[in-house]
Amino acid sequence: MTVPTTDDPSQPCLTIRTWILGVVSCVLLAFVNQFFSYRTNQLSISAVCVQILALPIGRWMARVLPPTIIRIPLLGCSFSLNPGPFTMKEHVLVTIIASSGTGGNYAVSIVTIVKAFYHRRINAMAAVLLTQTTQLLGFGWAGLFRKYLVDPPYMWWPGTLVIVSLFRALNEEERRPKGGVTRLQFFLICMACSFSYYVVPNYFFPAISSISILCLIWKDSIPIQQIGSGLRGLGVGAIAFDWATASVLGSPIAAPTFVLFNVLASFVIFIYIVMPLCYWTNVYDARRFTFLTSHLFERSGRPYDLNRVLDPKTFTFNVEAYENYSDIYISTFFAISYGIGFATLTATLSHVLLFDGQYMLKLWRQATSTASEKFLDVHGRIMKANYAAVPQWWFHLLLLLVTALSIYTVEGFGRALQLPYWGILLAIAMAFFFTLPVGIIAATANTMPGINIISEMVIGYILPGKPLANVVFKTYADVSMGQAITFLCDFKLGYYMKIPPRSMFIAQLAGAVIANASYFGTAWWLLTEVPHICETDLLPDDTPWTCPGDAVFFSSSVIWGVVGPRRMFGPGSIYSGLNYFFLLGLLAPAVVYLFHRLFPEKKWIRLINFPVIFAAAGFIPPVKAINFNCWFIVGFVFNYWVFKHHKQWWGRYAYVLSAALDAGTSFMGVVAFFALGNYSIYSVNWWGGVADDYCPLARCPTEAGAYIPKGCPQLR
Template identity: 55%
Template sequence: MANVDGGTLPQGDESPKKHHTNLEVTDEDEDYCPIEQVKLTVPATDDPTMPVLTFRTWFLGLISCVMLAFVNQFFGYRQNNLYISAVTAQIVTLPLGKFMARVLPTRTFHVPLTNWSFSLNPGPFNLKEHVLITIFASCGSSGVYAVGIITIVKAFYHRQLNPVAAWMLVQTTQMLGYGWAGLFRKLLVDSPFMWWPENLIAVSLFRALHEKEKRPKGQLSKQQYFIAVFVASFAYYLIPAYFFPSISAVSVVCLIWKDSILPQQLGSGLHGMGIGSFSLDWSAIVSFLGNPISAPGFAIINTLVGFFLVMYVMTPLTYWLNAYDAQKFPIFSSHTFDHSGQPYNISRVLNPKTFDLDIPGYEGYSKLYLSVFFAFTYGLGFASLAATVSHVGLFHGTTIWSLWSKAKDNLHGKMDVHTRLMRKNYGQVPNWWFYAILAAVFGLSLYACEGFDKQLQLPWWGLIMACVMAFFFTLPVGIIQATTNQQIGLNIITEMVIGYVYPGRPLANVAFKTYGYISMTQALGFLSDFKLGHYMKIPPKSMFVVQLAGTVVASCVCFSTSWWLLTSIEHICEPSLLPDGSPWTCPGDDVFYNASIIWGVIGPLRMFTSHGVYGAMNWWFVAGALAPVPIYLLTRKYPEKKWIRLINAPLILGATMSMPPARSVNYIMWGIAGIFFNIYIFRVHKKWWARHAYILAAALNAGIAFMGVLLFFSLQSYGVNGPEWWGLDADDHCPLATCPTAPGVVAEGCPVH
């Protein structure tokens, strides 16, 4: 999912994020496992004779990693930002692994001059191979946040960037977290009280996939069902991707009222409130919010409540009250503006030689203005951050403190059954492996920042400060995530800190944010995967090797894909200059670019204090901190009403954090699909849901991905973008929705009031 300041947040599998309440802790001597949920889900057995790092593991793992990294980065530049999760690879590689086990030769090969030998086919395809292949795939699916920096430099600021510096930035930001993970591994992985609830869903899915399947009479097997849906999705996507892109966002109101601003503001699914808009393109449903089929019902409802309050209450109220001169600007936009309502001319405030803020130019020009929706998006970001801390403290504070205290007390004490099996059967990863990576990557990071004529603008002390922040937050945020499934993001904190300390430098701001925020996120992702391997009894050294190799490979693929697209597609990320039907609009990177202006060039001092326009937005921190309190009090007063506990203030306040680049039509269709599959189908046809839901989600996404890539290489890369007609426009035909309504403001293609 994209965050409020653009870029792509690293994503794992599309597993539902659940809030676990009424946690039961037991202390039995036989097969000791103190967390009841883990005891019920994870088998307390192991077969150490299973081959793990086999040829099949490396082949299918590397292929999955490369494919997912390429496809997700490829689609990241397109209007509908499709995301393919590792769940897809988890499902697809199972029949492939079994097929390889049937057809590959069993002959043993000996490596000359060594005692090492291997077989292409060491036996039946097993669960541990499948887990490692999925870990490989997740490295490719999680994305590379630093690629956004490369994109805004080349496509938006139109400046040169040394490719070696860019490659080092990508690699170091992805791998720095391995050091933090090694430092906290014993506490956050080995402790039975740090249980990482999300991994239990992955364990359940692995067990379900490897159980003996008996095909119901008259029905398709899971593999047959996957193939059928994949073929249908592949064939259908030809229509919205090539022949009729306009069906990705259909705005009924705009088709009726073609010459009026207000109806188009209300009806536009891409540039307005989206009333009456819909989409006939699955990629528009899953592009920014993840797959609705795998989102839990309570999360869907909370998100839709937040979307409704923001889009249909707060936005029209503030716009028509003209808060912050809202009517000078579009009602919904991620762009920046000056005091007269014109696009902010960044060249007037940015020194072309030093690439930092030109103070005289800024003072002689204008303060920075945002659309009212975009401004309140930042306010809601502040509120969501504060609400997460408050919510976790109120609802999970006692549990977290209890589990953390037990984890500390049990650091060298009693092992649960899973730790006992791991210690008995497998050697641990030496600590010096982590420390060596930390030292080497930190040295490369210093060189990337200080070398190459300091193109990244971040000084050595800034890198150290980013690392200190990441190190400081990894343990407390990791404890929260390992016990409640909630991760507190550091993106707003990091860009705010460097914005105050080192203002006026856009690349320094985004580089600091990436080193400080993503290294912590990578560390927690590494620890989460390590805990999954712990539950599935994967040798720790094999886990380490796979994660390290997957990270390096995925970073190289994402960087290469990005560099290739940025240097081969003319006018990429410039919608006004692209030909009709071209999908290369870079909606996420457009937000990331504007965030670099807001936090980097202008800086928070000139934006969110009395020196700027939006100083009052800081009150959202207070509002967010207080929001969970009444919900908590109601749960205490009415404990029998279970539905009250499902009201989640952080989810409601953070519901629209993906807007922009996500639009109203994305939320509307995501909500409809989510309610249909995960509330109606889940309750009424639970057996069908259990058997087919994840497979359906994976097949739909896979079909879109294959057709999208095929179209690009066969037609679009040669400039063949489909037949020229009204439906070729990748827009909802609501041109007046972006018009200002304040008197005297002139905008191209808009009437002047």
């Protein structure tokens, strides 16, 4: 049985050990993840590292700290420095607090594009409030959906069961196997090896982060370099020896086998077939522009001069200047990725409706009809008997407070964020409306579609020509819904692990506030201290500060906010044909469902998941072909070959290895920055000291008469 059916209410939860370990871990994780988000090889450190490390440290603290009672004057309360053995409940709460530093802060990208891309000032207090309120807003109404998404046993949140299993495995007494090592010893050994090795791709030999074999053989061929480049092309034959490159899509070791093959199918279909076919048949004048980029162009292929269409005083779109200048063009790769984003949205809804619709309807009816106390499962009965619930007014008060701060953020500070107060209310309404259906999908099908495309499209039609209004609205709508569902998911984890609900609420809220402050502080420091951060035209070739994710975010703000969806995707526009991807996404799961019903004995048909297929291809850009290559190779080796032939080893050490590789790589990356990168020293000066795949021609256009970037040959 995965979930324990017993409980000890006397176990301490929010102890001083919990707060020390949780807060320190939260700050460090948020710092490292935000730090790496600006680098070419982005690295995301999960809370598994904390989950593994917190246990021995907590037990060590339980052995060495004195049982001194500390009394807090005025408040009339006290706490013990050492309330006894380190408990599993403390372990869970430490991980909950720390996990706030793993998901990123979407609003930080707004601050980044304002300062680094639009080159405008943003009030620091407005930026702080923006990063806090967008993350906290969803907590306010999450409490309203607890009785539908947490309390019923039918809403089981499958992803939490994996976490529960790991908590139990770590907290159960483990003896060192004969001739082997414990999980903690294995973690420390692998982390040390990862830490030591990463100095090679990070400093001594950055070129091994992307080795494009075809480019090294055919040095003068544009088409071959477009095919072979792992950074700017299709990545045929490209390989890397760098965990940071392999883990950009998330840890490949943690991906189930069926997901690996769905992603592989996505990569082959869209990257090796659809996109090359579109490029070499010159769809959307593809050959006039760089092969793979998120940058914006004018009709001749020159980089788009946004200053010509943005009024510098009002920071709004100048329609007359736009009509006299040029429509915005994007690379065909980027255009198709938008179409794939459209398809992902409808495919998710279609897939869930077809494959899980009846089951979800049944669960919903059971949840709404059995929400009373007498129908609670064993976990619900234990929780009700032993712990007080979170008062509903806590959620109401938080919602009112954060809503008021959100309105003040957009209406104050000279209305620099361009979104009026009713935009906040509309964003809240959209997020509130989608929280319940998306929450049901997440709680039963372990899939959570976002509403970022819908939200930026809606506000793009309502308020065209205002880039900040678009991204601020999108962030408030999409992030608040996501945070509400994350909050509910964590509440279900606490439900399974028998954590007092009020302790969970305090830990989640405190973790979110602390993480947001760390995200913002890290971003503000880097944006202030790193010269020309994100400005690739002004940075040296060996710099890691290229901000691939924020570059896409910036281009999206121009496409949806400055120009607007009507001019980019509306009737008669250049990219109006991409709207057919909505229909494609709607119909694709129906084909799979039809074959599934016709051939029910073919179990593999059920594993074809078009939401995963579309979503994977939609990551390009900023994800590169080299990332897909390495991710799949590593994932296949561990989750297919190792799992098949060494299942016991895989079950014991696979996730621990993933966490160790993440931790060692990130620690070395931060150490290298403070020791070398802070002094503009990024690598050794030799052939392999450049973080490049030596495919310079992959960025060159192939259409005669197009604008020729520096370093590209003239075409005839």
